[in-house]
Amino acid sequence: MTAPAIEILGLTKDYPVGFWRKRMRRSLDSLSLQVEEGEVFGFLGPNGAGKTTTLKLLMGLIFPTSGTARVRGRSIEDVAMHREIGYLPEQPYFYDYLSARELLSYYARFHGFSAAERRLRVDRSLERVGLTQAANVQLRKFSKGMLQRVGIAQAILHEPQVIFLDEPMSGLDPVGRREVRDIILELRRQGRTVFFSTHILSDAEMLCDRVAVLHQGKLQGIGAPGEIVSLELQGMEILFEAREGRALPGGLAQRATQTGGRYRIEVPEADIYGVLGQLKDCDARILSVSPVRPTLEDYFFRLVKSEPHPAYAVEVGAR
Amino acid sequence: MSRRSHDRTLRVAFIAIPVLFVAIASLQMRIDAQTAESGTQQDELIFTSGAMLKKMSLGYDSLLADVYWTRTIQYYGSRIGTHHAKFDLLYPLLDVTTTLDPNLVAAYRFGAIFLSEPAPIGAGRTDLAVQLVKKGIAANPGDWALYSDLGFLYYWRLKDYPDAAAAYFEGSKNPAAPTWMRLMAARVAEKGGSIDTSRMIWQQMYDSTTNPKIRKWLRTQLDGLTALDDEIHLNELAEEYRKRVGRYPISTREMREAGLLPGIPVDPAGYPYVIGYDGKAHLAPESPVQEPKQ
Amino acid sequence: MSALTAMPAVVAVNTFREAVRDRVLYNLIFFAFLMMGAAILVGQISIGIERLVIINLGLSAISAFGLVMAIFIGVGLVSKEIEKRTLYSLLAKPIRRWEFIAGKFGGLLLTLIVNTSVMTLGVLLALVYVGHPYNPYAKEVVIAVYFILLSLALVTALALFFSCFSSPMLSTLFTLGIYITGVFSEDIRGFGEVTNNKLLLAVTRVIYYMIPNFHNFNAIAIASHGQAIPFRQVWQNSLYALLYVVLILFAASAVFSRRNLK
Numbered sequence: 001m002t003a004p005a006i007e008i009l010g011l012t013k014d015y016p017v018g019f020w021r022k023r024m025r026r027s028l029d030s031l032s033l034q035v036e037e038g039e040v041f042g043f044l045g046p047n048g049a050g051k052t053t054t055l056k057l058l059m060g061l062i063f064p065t066s067g068t069a070r071v072r073g074r075s076i077e078d079v080a081m082h083r084e085i086g087y088l089p090e091q092p093y094f095y096d097y098l099s100a101r102e103l104l105s106y107y108a109r110f111h112g113f114s115a116a117e118r119r120l121r122v123d124r125s126l127e128r129v130g131l132t133q134a135a136n137v138q139l140r141k142f143s144k145g146m147l148q149r150v151g152i153a154q155a156i157l158h159e160p161q162v163i164f165l166d167e168p169m170s171g172l173d174p175v176g177r178r179e180v181r182d183i184i185l186e187l188r189r190q191g192r193t194v195f196f197s198t199h200i201l202s203d204a205e206m207l208c209d210r211v212a213v214l215h216q217g218k219l220q221g222i223g224a225p226g227e228i229v230s231l232e233l234q235g236m237e238i239l240f241e242a243r244e245g246r247a248l249p250g251g252l253a254q255r256a257t258q259t260g261g262r263y264r265i266e267v268p269e270a271d272i273y274g275v276l277g278q279l280k281d282c283d284a285r286i287l288s289v290s291p292v293r294p295t296l297e298d299y300f301f302r303l304v305k306s307e308p309h310p311a312y313a314v315e316v317g318a319r
Numbered sequence: 320m321s322r323r324s325h326d327r328t329l330r331v332a333f334i335a336i337p338v339l340f341v342a343i344a345s346l347q348m349r350i351d352a353q354t355a356e357s358g359t360q361q362d363e364l365i366f367t368s369g370a371m372l373k374k375m376s377l378g379y380d381s382l383l384a385d386v387y388w389t390r391t392i393q394y395y396g397s398r399i400g401t402h403h404a405k406f407d408l409l410y411p412l413l414d415v416t417t418t419l420d421p422n423l424v425a426a427y428r429f430g431a432i433f434l435s436e437p438a439p440i441g442a443g444r445t446d447l448a449v450q451l452v453k454k455g456i457a458a459n460p461g462d463w464a465l466y467s468d469l470g471f472l473y474y475w476r477l478k479d480y481p482d483a484a485a486a487y488f489e490g491s492k493n494p495a496a497p498t499w500m501r502l503m504a505a506r507v508a509e510k511g512g513s514i515d516t517s518r519m520i521w522q523q524m525y526d527s528t529t530n531p532k533i534r535k536w537l538r539t540q541l542d543g544l545t546a547l548d549d550e551i552h553l554n555e556l557a558e559e560y561r562k563r564v565g566r567y568p569i570s571t572r573e574m575r576e577a578g579l580l581p582g583i584p585v586d587p588a589g590y591p592y593v594i595g596y597d598g599k600a601h602l603a604p605e606s607p608v609q610e611p612k613q
Numbered sequence: 614m615s616a617l618t619a620m621p622a623v624v625a626v627n628t629f630r631e632a633v634r635d636r637v638l639y640n641l642i643f644f645a646f647l648m649m650g651a652a653i654l655v656g657q658i659s660i661g662i663e664r665l666v667i668i669n670l671g672l673s674a675i676s677a678f679g680l681v682m683a684i685f686i687g688v689g690l691v692s693k694e695i696e697k698r699t700l701y702s703l704l705a706k707p708i709r710r711w712e713f714i715a716g717k718f719g720g721l722l723l724t725l726i727v728n729t730s731v732m733t734l735g736v737l738l739a740l741v742y743v744g745h746p747y748n749p750y751a752k753e754v755v756i757a758v759y760f761i762l763l764s765l766a767l768v769t770a771l772a773l774f775f776s777c778f779s780s781p782m783l784s785t786l787f788t789l790g791i792y793i794t795g796v797f798s799e800d801i802r803g804f805g806e807v808t809n810n811k812l813l814l815a816v817t818r819v820i821y822y823m824i825p826n827f828h829n830f831n832a833i834a835i836a837s838h839g840q841a842i843p844f845r846q847v848w849q850n851s852l853y854a855l856l857y858v859v860l861i862l863f864a865a866s867a868v869f870s871r872r873n874l875k
Contacts, residue, residue, distance in 0.1 A: 059701075059705045060705075061700075061705075061873075061874045063871070063873060079707050080707065082705060082706055082708075085705070086705075087701075087702060087705035088702075089698065089701040089702055089705075091698075092698075092702060093697055093698045093699055093701075094702065095627075097630075106623070106627055109623045110620065110706040110708055111706070112619075151702070331863070332864060332866060333867070335860070336860055336864060339857075340822075340860065342856050343856050343860070346849065346852060347826060347853070349849070350846075350853070353845065386797065389803045389804055393803040396806075
């Protein structure tokens with residue numbers, strides 16, 4: 001049994017807030033999880049949930065109030081750990097007076113490659129993210145999408161075993177997003193571990209072996225995307241149309257959503273026959289009856305809505 | 320095992336910083352000691368005129384004057400009593416100070432005394448002292464004390480009684496000047512180098528100075544003059560003794576027993592005067608009192 | 614390249630590159646005009662003090678330009694990287710925080726050395742122009758410039774230190790404040806000694822030893838008059854600057870190593 005690629009143990013981060021900096025705001029509360037080698041792991045949560053805080057803690061940009069973490073067996077405080085990881089920050093910004101190639105060469109120097117090997121790797125990374133043409137253009141002229149690609153390039157430049165990506169799809173057009181997805185899949189094919197945070201759930205559903213959902217600093221759930229949503233209640237969705245001149249039973253009309261002439265109603269499994277009976281009574285035309293497959297999105301919104309003060313989440317100092 | 324690498328930096332820094340501060344302070348002390356010992360004054364002062372500095376000071380000249388005045392006192396204070404008591408920089412320092420702030424009268428007065436005083440107490444350059452005081456008078460015509468300083472220089476250092484009298488007279492013209500200045504002018508013209516006149520002048524300097532260190536030094540000068548005066552008196556009495564007894568007295572006790580003295584005279588420090596073989600009175604060897612140099 | 618300096622050297626070279634691309638070295642053009650103008654002017658007047666004026670003016674300008682550069686770039690060394698978030702991806706690399714600090718310092722120092730060297734050449738050239746092709750004072754001029762560089766290294770370290778936790782504006786004020794205090798530190802001690810207040814005496818003495826004594830490094834007038842600078846002073850000043858720079862970099866590293874980046 002190999003050691004997990006990423007081990008997070010009770011990681012907690014408090015920020016002092018308020019005018020006198022006396023009160024503490026807990027932006028991450030005792031997060032514990034493990035990511036196995038070769039997994040693509042999604043880290044989900046609405047804005048302000050603590051995703052970026054977690055990544056910054058892992059990278060050593062900020063320091064935990066308590067708890068620790070290990071990557072490939074090495075503590076996050078060990079500078080040697082950084083040799084085996086790559087990191088794409090959220091909204092990356094780089095030295096705008098350098099060209100893409102110069103930036104990558106600069107970063108490559110920190111890994112101790114020979115000059116020839118540096119050149120090779122830089123060229124390869126640029127090609128991988130499709131920036132070979134723009135390699136010698138100064139970064140200050142890059143669009144956001146191009147910067148994102150440079151960011152990915154510098155994260156995979158040294159072929160690390162574990163790659164951390166913070167919102168890798170943000171700012172990309174659909175073509176760019178597809179490219180990033182391809183890169184992630186290729187990394188997985190190469191046996192690397194990818195840990196990325198996102199709030200685009202469809203990407204997570206598609207790419208991830210497992211996901212963790214974070215909300216207000218707390219871990220809400222962890223497992224394969226399918227596992228998480230199966231925690232929710234199953235039910236059935238009925239699509240129907242009302243007959244001309246025939247009114248629907250009041251209760252039904254209230255629970256259904258209407259678009260044009262069509263109605264849609266979600267019904268718990270137990271009530272199916274009862275509702276169908278009501279519809280039969282008012283001679284409604286049944287269009288379809290299908291099981292509701294709750295998505296990660298629904299799980300998400302339920303999670304967010306259940307909190308009385310969603311605006312609270314914006315106060316996090318991680319920005 | 321938490322916070323390993325970051326705390327290590329802190330721990331090393333925590334130890335290294337005080338150690339380094341101590342090392343730096345020691346090095347600085349060594350540098351200062353060697354600068355003082357070798358006597359090389361690395362002050363750019365030697366080479367910069369006051370006028371140039373004034374321009375460079377961009378309006379902060381009076382502040383800079385204070386800096387240089389403090390440096391002057393530092394310079395003097397650090398050298399007095401050492402065997403390197405040469406005061407080559409005293410005049411340039413005072414000149415720069417007074418160029419930056421021509422109204423810093425204390426500087427002129429300080430220069431009047433210590434530029435003219437011979438080594439090892441002063442620079443021994445009466446010419447520079449006169450030059451400085453005249454500069455002061457030009458910039459501060461209403462300051463009668465400077466005239467008295469000039470008078471002092473001519474009288475005591477240069478033995479130039481006519482010029483001294485003239486200085487006192489000029490000063491006395493100032494309505495704010497005290498009445499003794501005119502008297503002094505007359506007296507100097509008339510009596511020249513008598514000890515009484517000298518006494519008066521030194522006493523005048525003493526009374527008009529507020530600086531405690533200078534006052535202390537002036538006090539010693541006055542005591543020296545008192546001793547001189549006493550010695551002259553004793554010499555006269557010794558001659559009288561010789562006339563009566565046929566030889567010079569060997570001590571002041573003999574003179575007292577002969578009825579010439581009411582008691583045993585002591586110098587201002589309390590030490591009895593001794594009579595030499597030649598009948599001349601001297602200060603006791605242990606006495607700290609010294610006759611003033613001229 | 615030893616293991617200790619490998620990472621800092623990488624950062625240093627890049628910091629130098631940034632300064633060059635920021636067109637900081639263009640100040641040399643202005644300096645060139647200044648020296649040329651001075652040389653021509655002084656050459657016309659020809660009252661026997663050409664050498665004096667060229668050296669005084671040249672070295673003072675080197676010191677002043679260098680000071681401005683050290684402070685204005687120095688105060689942004691760390692704060693700019695935090696502000697612009699360029700540090701995020703950098704610190705994810707296998708580099709320690711103190712190595713980053715050392716590298717930033719080295720890069721700005723390198724810039725200053727290059728800048729100062731070119732300027733010194735300019736001064737020496739101006740001296741040739743005004744008719745002193747064989748300059749017996751060349752050695753003293755070079756030593757005086759070396760001392761200026763030492764003082765600039767100290768100022769750089771100070772600015773860098775403040776940059777680790779303070780905004781550029783405040784850092785500038787603090788650095789400038791300490792520099793001016795350091796220039797007059799001997800006088801401050803002097804003030805304390807002429808007062809009769811024991812507390813003031815103690816305080817001024819502490820200030821004197823703790824604030825860097827920049828007066829040690831001022832040899833401009835000495836050089837312009839061709840007075841010899843004893844070797845003892847050269848190594849003492851070097852040691853002083855070294856100790857102080859190391860101290861400040863330790864402090865900067867300590868502060869920066871605990872800083873949570875926003």
